[in-house]
Amino acid sequence: xxxxxxxxxRTKLTVISIxxxxxxxxxxxxxxxxxxxxxxxxxxxxxxxxQAKILAAGMNASLEFDDQQAAHDYLDPLSAxxxxxxxxxxxxxxxxxxxxxxxxxxxxxxxxxxxxxxLKGDELSIFWPVVQKQRxxxxxxxxxxxxPLTTRIFRYIGIFLLAMAISLLFTLPIAMRLHYAIANxxxxxxxxxxxxxxLVTINPKGEITDVNMATIExxxxxxxxxxxxxFSNYFTEPKKAGEIYQQVFDQGSVTNFPLTIRNSxxxxxxxxxxxxxxxxxxxxxxxxxxAARDVTAQKQAELEVNRRTAELQVANHELEAFSYSVSHxxxxxxxxxxxxxxxxxxxxxxxxxxxxxSYLNRVRAAxxxxxxxxxxxxxxxxxxxxxxxxxxxxxxxxxxxxxxxLQKNDELRNIDWHVQKDLLASGDARLLRIALNNLxxxxxxxxxxxxxPRVEFGxxxxxxxxxxxxVRDNGAGFDMAYADKLFGAFQRLHxxxxxxxxxxxxxxxxxxIHRHGGKVYGEGIPNQxxxxxxxxxxxxxxxxxx
Amino acid sequence: MSNKIxxxxxxxxxxxxxxxxxxxxxxxxxxxxxxxxxQEALDYFFGDKWSTNPCPAVVLLDLMLPxxxxxxxxxxIRADERTSLQPVVILTSSKEEQDIIKGYQLGANSxxxxxxxxxxxxxxxxxxGLYWLVMNETPPSSQGMx
Numbered sequence: 001x002x003x004x005x006x007x008x009x010r011t012k013l014t015v016i017s018i019x020x021x022x023x024x025x026x027x028x029x030x031x032x033x034x035x036x037x038x039x040x041x042x043x044x045x046x047x048x049x050x051q052a053k054i055l056a057a058g059m060n061a062s063l064e065f066d067d068q069q070a071a072h073d074y075l076d077p078l079s080a081x082x083x084x085x086x087x088x089x090x091x092x093x094x095x096x097x098x099x100x101x102x103x104x105x106x107x108x109x110x111x112x113x114x115x116x117x118x119l120k121g122d123e124l125s126i127f128w129p130v131v132q133k134q135r136x137x138x139x140x141x142x143x144x145x146x147x148p149l150t151t152r153i154f155r156y157i158g159i160f161l162l163a164m165a166i167s168l169l170f171t172l173p174i175a176m177r178l179h180y181a182i183a184n185x186x187x188x189x190x191x192x193x194x195x196x197x198x199l200v201t202i203n204p205k206g207e208i209t210d211v212n213m214a215t216i217e218x219x220x221x222x223x224x225x226x227x228x229x230x231f232s233n234y235f236t237e238p239k240k241a242g243e244i245y246q247q248v249f250d251q252g253s254v255t256n257f258p259l260t261i262r263n264s265x266x267x268x269x270x271x272x273x274x275x276x277x278x279x280x281x282x283x284x285x286x287x288x289x290x291a292a293r294d295v296t297a298q299k300q301a302e303l304e305v306n307r308r309t310a311e312l313q314v315a316n317h318e319l320e321a322f323s324y325s326v327s328h329x330x331x332x333x334x335x336x337x338x339x340x341x342x343x344x345x346x347x348x349x350x351x352x353x354x355x356x357x358s359y360l361n362r363v364r365a366a367x368x369x370x371x372x373x374x375x376x377x378x379x380x381x382x383x384x385x386x387x388x389x390x391x392x393x394x395x396x397x398x399x400x401x402x403x404x405x406l407q408k409n410d411e412l413r414n415i416d417w418h419v420q421k422d423l424l425a426s427g428d429a430r431l432l433r434i435a436l437n438n439l440x441x442x443x444x445x446x447x448x449x450x451x452x453p454r455v456e457f458g459x460x461x462x463x464x465x466x467x468x469x470x471v472r473d474n475g476a477g478f479d480m481a482y483a484d485k486l487f488g489a490f491q492r493l494h495x496x497x498x499x500x501x502x503x504x505x506x507x508x509x510x511x512x513i514h515r516h517g518g519k520v521y522g523e524g525i526p527n528q529x530x531x532x533x534x535x536x537x538x539x540x541x542x543x544x545x546x
Numbered sequence: 547m548s549n550k551i552x553x554x555x556x557x558x559x560x561x562x563x564x565x566x567x568x569x570x571x572x573x574x575x576x577x578x579x580x581x582x583x584x585q586e587a588l589d590y591f592f593g594d595k596w597s598t599n600p601c602p603a604v605v606l607l608d609l610m611l612p613x614x615x616x617x618x619x620x621x622x623i624r625a626d627e628r629t630s631l632q633p634v635v636i637l638t639s640s641k642e643e644q645d646i647i648k649g650y651q652l653g654a655n656s657x658x659x660x661x662x663x664x665x666x667x668x669x670x671x672x673x674x675g676l677y678w679l680v681m682n683e684t685p686p687s688s689q690g691m692x
Contacts, residue, residue, distance in 0.1 A: 371662030
């Protein structure tokens with residue numbers, strides 16, 4: 001027999017109510033029997049005394065006239081009282097005068113005994129004086145059989161058992177019906193129903209024991225059809241669904257187990273299952289609660305993202321094809337213009353005056369500049385497209401490298417440069433090198449007219465832990481009024497004659513920094529210098545995500 | 547060096563004229579054969595009269611060509627055992643990374659970008675001629691064609 005704790009709540013409630021009922025009835029029986037036992041004797045004694053008094057009063061004349069026949073006439077009707085088993089009248093000297101006794105009962109004693117009532121076993125007897133004019137003339141005797149206590153108790157128990165049987169017959173079905181409502185606890189039910197996710201409880205055999213509305217909707221089947229059936233029936237891959245119990249029973253729970261519910265109308269719903277076993281108070285496994293999260297929308301969103309990515313890829317491909325053709329086709333005519341201008345200058349110089357030659361030189365300079373612009377434009381678009389590879393970079397080493405290279409290509413310059421040591425960053429090495437090339441190249445270029453040129457690279461960390469790197473020079477600087485134009489493509493704050501360049505360098509820098517999730521800005525004072533600051537997504541944060 | 551032949555595969559007449567001018571300016575006397583589209587270039591090596599065509603000391607190959615593009619020509623040259631060792635220099639406008647990588651992957655011997663500045667271009671052609679026509683020894687098997 002299972003322990004009470006292992007029984008379903010419904011059975012528990014029934015057992016408890018029957019027990020309560022039985023205990024109450026038992027107590028009632030005990031109380032009633034005790035009460036009855038006490039009053040039964042008192043009542044019986046009272047009755048017997050009254051009877052004895054009546055008999056004594058009736059015996060006066062019989063004793064006075066010594067009329068035994070009259071005494072017998074008086075005693076005989078006592079047979080009508082079933083309680084009286086024997087009766088007798090005694091003369092004043094104590095000798096028996098007349099008597100009556102039922103068959104099979106003990107006859108009255110032959111001599112009168114002292115007056116009073118007495119109980120002997122199941123026998124209650126009384127001797128009572130017969131008084132005439134305040135003088136005793138004899139005694140009466142009455143004997144009654146008292147029903148034994150046990151008989152009475154058994155009778156009461158019998159009555160109570162019968163009463164209980166009858167009451168249970170009526171109340172049990174009502175109670176069971178009520179218990180069913182209570183045994184499916186309202187709270188737990190509403191919790192299950194409150195979930196918009198399909199939720200089921202499954203017993204250890206894999207049968208569904210409860211479902212919520214969301215499950216009914218997801219499967220398209222009614223509650224009655226679902227309960228008691230195998231849980232794995234409702235999925236496109238029943239075998240895989242069966243693995244859920246395996247995992248749940250092995251590990252206690254399952255997280256985000258992907259399955260597809262097959263609705264009765266044929267619709268498929270992609271879900272992630274989260275399930276856990278539930279136990280009784282003693283730790284025994286009662287079953288599994290499994291909740292499904294509908295991820296159809298999520299999957300659709302994924303598809304949407306994929307579609308957009310594909311679109312972007314197409315756009316990117318087109319851009320690549322465009323820049324490819326720009327790279328090939330736009331430069332060819334420039335080469336022709338420059339080449340033939342040069343041919344004119346060489347082969348026909350005798351027929352050209354100085355002004356004509358200077359025009360041709362201008363044509364050549366302009367075409368060459370156009371060539372540079374095209375190259376820079378292509379570079380800018382390439383920077384936006386190249387795939388990024390994140391790694392940890394020692395920016396200080398990279399800066400030293402770039403500066404050394406600049407120095408090698410421009411040996412006449414003597415620049416005082418300072419690089420803060422071991423500044424690390426996470427980013428794409430190739431792109432960051434291009435950015436630093438441009439920033440340091442600018443610093444190099446714009447300090448050309450400074451007698452004591454100085455270039456500095458360093459970094460500082462703000463309160464939030466963001467590292468800001470900077471490149472500072474004491475060169476030509478710029479007017480802050482034009483700061484917003486610094487990073488626009490082909491925007492220049494100095495003429496090409498003053499400082500050469502196409503105005504793409506800072507646009508490239510900005511694009512690279514933005515691709516790293518950072519910010520870049522510049523500060524300058526004309527003729528005193530410029531500082532360019534940039535941030536990259538902090539290395540620690542990148543360290544976590546990569 | 548006059549007995550050596552240069553095959554110039556170039557569809558743009560301006561570029562052709564400028565290349566020839568640059569060669570002339572650098573005193574490179576070699577005969578220059580010109581293929582003006584991809585098909586012509588392939589015919590030079592694999593057409594009916596291939597056996598009568600002299601084997602070039604170097605092929606100057608443009609990439610953007612009508613009919614058959616430059617990289618495809620290079621692939622065909624490398625795929626055929628008669629021409630697999632043929633020195634091929636890509637001489638083109640672009641410095642697109644994909645072109646450079648693809649060119650070398652297909653076995654180009656060199657990749658030179660034509661500068662816009664004709665002075666620089668002339669210098670490039672001078673060095674190219676000096677290297678491929680004078681200094682470089684052509685592979686023996688490529689002689690078999692002539």
